Amino acid sequence: MPLPxxxxxxxxxxxxxxxxxxxxxxxxxxxxxxxxxxxxxLGETLTHSPGGKGANQALAASRAGASVRFVSAVGSDAAASQALALLEADGVDLGHLLRDPALPTGTALIAVDAQGENNIIVIPGANASLDGAAVTLRQDVVEGVVVLQGEIPADGVDAAVAAARGRVVLNLAPVIELPRAAVLAADPLVVNEHEGELTLAQLGQDPAGLDEAGVVAALREQGVASVVMTLGSRGALVSDAAGTVEVPSVSVSAVDATGAGDAFVGALAARLAAGETLVEAARFAARFAADTVTRPGAQASYPAKGAVSFEA
Structure with missing residues (x-):
């Protein structure tokens, strides 16, 4: 399969x-x-499938009904075609990729247990090429709702924030050191409990003694316009100028949680792009993410377009 x-x-x-x-x-x-x-x-099965936080979120946003452009970096190896296959099939715009002949496509080594819990080791490979210079070269196509994560170099994220001509959804996962202004540009900042504490510390406030709601409130007090803290099977805390709301998850029988957080972010961005409020978008995202954990894999578990209702 030729690369874009x-x-x-x-x-x-x-x-x-x-x-x-x-x-x-x-x-x-x-x-x-x-x-x-x-x-x-001794393991039971071994599979190769598309992944990466950026790619996962791009596919989830597309499956949630948005038109999506994906800017990323891959190697010149066979793994690149495998990693991009579902995005290409879904019609995501892949015309702005960087292909690095010197580095392999990024790899994630994942173990999943019988309860659907996992641990993950990521080898960045070509993702390290998506730095500030590479993003700046593509700044003219950074439009609409702009979705970012922490699996590319920090200066790449910072350059994307600077180039953004729309709302910035920053999923600071993993938490990397960013300029304060880049973090404060998030609307929303999406983090889990651990990431929220690390981000608060990065902004200069000790999170010791704060519960989840306290961390969310403190992030807002630091100047973050809105915060979504994902809480796994418990749903999410959503906080913006309208107040703080608990968004419940959906009770499902979990098979594999890999990629569920990325599914949440992509679906959230899709509904924000459609004009929904942050709480409305988070409610849909929680249902979308819950649906994914009932099937194995990351992108392979994402529901087809229209499979998850926009109505609660």
Missing amino acids: ATDPLEHRVSVDITVIGSTNLDITATVPRLPGPGETL
């Missing part, structure tokens, strides 16, 4: 969402339980 063109100005179509982030090939082993330090376990 890499000329950043060759394809210019209007989109609802621009996702700038990582592409990985996920190598997933299922195990009866996650191993402890120094322990060797």
Whole structure:
């Protein structure tokens, strides 16, 4: 399968969402339980599938009904075609990719236990090429709702914030050191409990003694316009100028949680692009993400377009 063109100005179509982030090939082993330090376990199955936080969020946004452009970096290897296959099939605009001949496509090594819990090791590979210079070269196509994460270099994220001509959704996962102004540009900042504490510390406030709601409130007090704290099966806390709301999740039988957080972010961005309020978008995103954990894999578990109702 040929890779898309890499000329950043060759394809210019209007989109609802621009996702700038990582592409990985996920190598997933299922195990009866996650191993402890120094322990060797026999696995059950091994699969190769598309992944990467950026790619996952781009596909989720597309499946949630948005038109999506994806800016990322891949290698010149066979893994690149595997990693991009579902995005290409879904009609995501891949005309602005960087292909690095010196680095392999990023890889994620994932173990998933019988309860659907996982641990993940990411080898960035070509994702490290999506730096500030590469993003600046593509600044003319950073439009619509702009979705960012922490799996590319920090100066790439900062350049994307500077280039954004629309609302910035920053999923600071993993938490990387960013300029304060880049974090405060988020509307919303999307983090889980641990990421929220690390981000608050990065902004100069000690999170010790604060519960989840306290961390969210403190992030807002630091100047973040809006915050969504994802809480796994408990749903999310959503806070903006209208107040703070608990958004419940949906009770499902979990098979594999891989990529569920990314599904939430992509679906959230899609509904924000459609004009919904942050709480409305988060309610849909919680249902969308819950649906994904009932199937194995990351992108492979994402529901088809229209499969998750916009109505609660």
